[in-house]
Amino acid sequence: xxxxxxxxxxxxxxxxxxxxxxxxxxxxxxxxxxxxxxxxxxxxxxxxxxxxxxxxxxxxxxxxxxxxxxxxxxxxxxxxxxxxxxxxxxxxxxxxxxxxxxxxxxxxxxxxxxxxxxxxxxxxxxxxxxxxxxxxxxxxxxxxxxxxxxxxxxxxxxxxxxxxxxxxxxxxxxxxxxxxxxxxxxxxxxxxxxxxxxxxxxxxxxxxxxxxxxxxxxxxxxxxxxxxxxxxxxxxxxxxxxxxxxxxxxxxxx
Amino acid sequence: xxxxxxxxxxxxxxxxxxxxxxxxxxxxxxxxxxxxxxxxxxxxxxxxxxxxxxxxxxxxxxxxxxxxxxxxxxxxxxxxxxxxxxxxxxxxxxxxxxxxxxxxxxxxxxxxxxxxxxxxxxxxxxxxxxxxxxxxxxxxxxxxxxxxxxxxxxxxxxxxxxxxxxxxxxxxxxxxxxxxxxxxxxxxxxxxxxxxxxxxxxxxxxxxxxxxxxxxxxxxxxxxxxxxxxxxxxxxxxxxxxxxxxxxxxxxxx
Numbered sequence: 001x002x003x004x005x006x007x008x009x010x011x012x013x014x015x016x017x018x019x020x021x022x023x024x025x026x027x028x029x030x031x032x033x034x035x036x037x038x039x040x041x042x043x044x045x046x047x048x049x050x051x052x053x054x055x056x057x058x059x060x061x062x063x064x065x066x067x068x069x070x071x072x073x074x075x076x077x078x079x080x081x082x083x084x085x086x087x088x089x090x091x092x093x094x095x096x097x098x099x100x101x102x103x104x105x106x107x108x109x110x111x112x113x114x115x116x117x118x119x120x121x122x123x124x125x126x127x128x129x130x131x132x133x134x135x136x137x138x139x140x141x142x143x144x145x146x147x148x149x150x151x152x153x154x155x156x157x158x159x160x161x162x163x164x165x166x167x168x169x170x171x172x173x174x175x176x177x178x179x180x181x182x183x184x185x186x187x188x189x190x191x192x193x194x195x196x197x198x199x200x201x202x203x204x205x206x207x208x209x210x211x212x213x214x215x216x217x218x219x220x221x222x223x224x225x226x227x228x229x230x231x232x233x234x235x236x237x238x239x240x241x242x243x244x245x246x247x248x249x250x251x252x253x254x
Numbered sequence: 255x256x257x258x259x260x261x262x263x264x265x266x267x268x269x270x271x272x273x274x275x276x277x278x279x280x281x282x283x284x285x286x287x288x289x290x291x292x293x294x295x296x297x298x299x300x301x302x303x304x305x306x307x308x309x310x311x312x313x314x315x316x317x318x319x320x321x322x323x324x325x326x327x328x329x330x331x332x333x334x335x336x337x338x339x340x341x342x343x344x345x346x347x348x349x350x351x352x353x354x355x356x357x358x359x360x361x362x363x364x365x366x367x368x369x370x371x372x373x374x375x376x377x378x379x380x381x382x383x384x385x386x387x388x389x390x391x392x393x394x395x396x397x398x399x400x401x402x403x404x405x406x407x408x409x410x411x412x413x414x415x416x417x418x419x420x421x422x423x424x425x426x427x428x429x430x431x432x433x434x435x436x437x438x439x440x441x442x443x444x445x446x447x448x449x450x451x452x453x454x455x456x457x458x459x460x461x462x463x464x465x466x467x468x469x470x471x472x473x474x475x476x477x478x479x480x481x482x483x484x485x486x487x488x489x490x491x492x493x494x495x496x497x498x499x500x501x502x503x504x505x506x507x508x
Contacts, residue, residue: 131487233387239383246493
């Protein structure tokens with residue numbers, strides 16, 4: 001029952017920050033979690049889980065992982081689940097403690113900077129996209145939804161478990177970029193069109209993407225050395241932020 | 255009250271198909287709808303709408319549009335709304351009747367083919383991305399979520415109102431592609447890496463993207479003349495389908 005109370009509490013950001021724990025919900029997310037180097041603290045399961053071979057295999061993997069597994073009825077399980085159609089499994093695990101100063105220092109690197117991205121699905125897809133293109137770290141600036149929000153965790157499809165991702169302040173970002181000599185570029189509809197870029201991309205680069213409605217913040221613009229735009233049809237306002245980040249990270253890959 | 259019942263009914267695909275109507279919910283979606291060449295049949299509003307200047311302006315625009323506007327209390331409005339935090343406005347409008355055979359025949363063209371894409375948010379983002387890159391039409395193949403699903407409409411950010419998008423069968427697609435001499439390419443993790451492509455993209459091309467979990471269907475693969483992959487890190491399974499489509503549509507633009 002303590003696990004059940006904990007899982008419910010962890011739906012709130014404040015509880016996640018206090019406990020240093022997060023919840024991964026659903027078969028795919030828990031499978032990815034078990035593969036990652038992250039300490040599992042426990043799991044909740046309902047009879048729904050073992051209705052499929054994949055669920056039965058996951059149930060066995062949870063037992064093998066050694067953390068406590070609490071079996072609940074559907075109704076109780078639902079009270080801790082955040083999705084409308086839960087798959088009968090959620091796991092509680094340690095939030096990885098990444099620190100800016102301790103990140104690796106590759107000669108060529110990409111860093112993704114999330115400037116007040118508010119939709120958890122967008123942030124999850126951004127993390128997944130960043131991981132796919134070998135981004136060294138994803139940094140969530142003030143105003144961005146909590147990286148360990150349940151929907152972010154699910155949308156990231158495991159990317160959050162295997163790549164550095166952390167929240168930081170603008171002052172911390174300044175220090176990080178200056179100390180490592182990483183210029184900040186930004187995605188901005190009013191920037192230089194991407195299709196006019198020629199030649200090699202810089203060895204190191206951080207790319208900021210802005211809020212879904214408001215675009216880049218004054219904080220981001222003040223630090224930007226180069227603004228890049230993706231040419232789109234004039235009657236369409238903008239691209240989805242994760243789509244834009246994917247195009248830029250692919251095109252400007254190191 | 256008839257409008258209220260209708261709005262509730264239109265949450266179901268069968269009712270939308272029977273009536274030839276759909277619902278656009280939220281300030282942004284209704285604003286885009288009013289700008290589009292689509293016949294408005296009516297709107298529901300609640301006091302929430304006129305709490306902001308933007309909402310007040312939209313309320314006036316609805317009156318100016320001439321369709322009936324039904325004012326409801328929050329509770330009744332909520333009973334027809336599909337979102338958790340509705341913004342006090344939804345509009346009912348005609349589904350545009352695009353026909354494959356009547357689409358324009360530009361010399362250079364891109365067509366996006368949705369092969370059983372199931373998540374409405376993904377389909378909406380795909381439609382928005384397609385519109386941004388000048389795609390001539392987006393075709394929803396069997397197994398794809400209804401294009402006029404409320405969440406698709408919201409996620410498309412107006413793109414669904416201004417660009418041809420329609421459902422079709424594989425036989426209809428065959429006829430369309432053959433008659434217009436459009437080859438079908440597909441996004442496939444096992445295809446030729448995009449970064450080995452050089453030279454100009456073909457004048458006309460249809461691009462198929464596959465189901466979020468299962469990838470391309472046998473139907474799509476059987477019709478594909480060229481499979482293209484986006485190189486990603488080996489430990490990441492895949493990109494989000496809308497992100498992948500965005501990268502391919504940008505890179506292979508006509």
